[in-house]
Amino acid sequence: MSTSITLADYAHARAGDKGNILCIAVFPLNPEHYQWLKRELTPARVGEQFAGRRPSAVKRYEIDSLQALNFVLDGALEGGVTRSPGLDRHGKSLSYLLLSMQLPPPH
Template identity: 85%
Template structure:
């Protein structure tokens, strides 16, 4: 059985900005799911989820002490706060775009790993 979940069911996120750079940190709700998060939440999947924002580069940082992943998306804020005509120039609500992502459920991912 191929079960998918919404990332928001297993994690929460915080987003921020620096110029035209978006940072989104994702934290698991249950520490037991951190290895699953590291395996499934790849830069490729994040790039696909944010394709409409057209980031020019995405970097992922693993923060094991906090059981979190931090994604830095370059050129994802339409020029940044002072340049963008977009409604969310700071990118604060873009954490919800990431949390809406569909991923294999943790037990399903573990079974295939």
């Protein structure tokens, strides 16, 4: 039995930006896994996953009515749309970085 899973097997995500702030909303594929997501997908773990982007802060907002977690990563977009030389200055593809995270499986 595997000791970890890939988040993409249990959730989907959408990313957006505002200046130099990256926002990623995560939704479980199965509503039964929402509590597991709340337990395992912590701001600290998300910060570790995005360490290479050097966010200055990672905040998590729980949206129980939608069974969603919204992560806000300050300073994660290399200065934002008008300053970053990166290919994806808006951070739209960064939801896939989060979805590649390894977590303990739900039980």
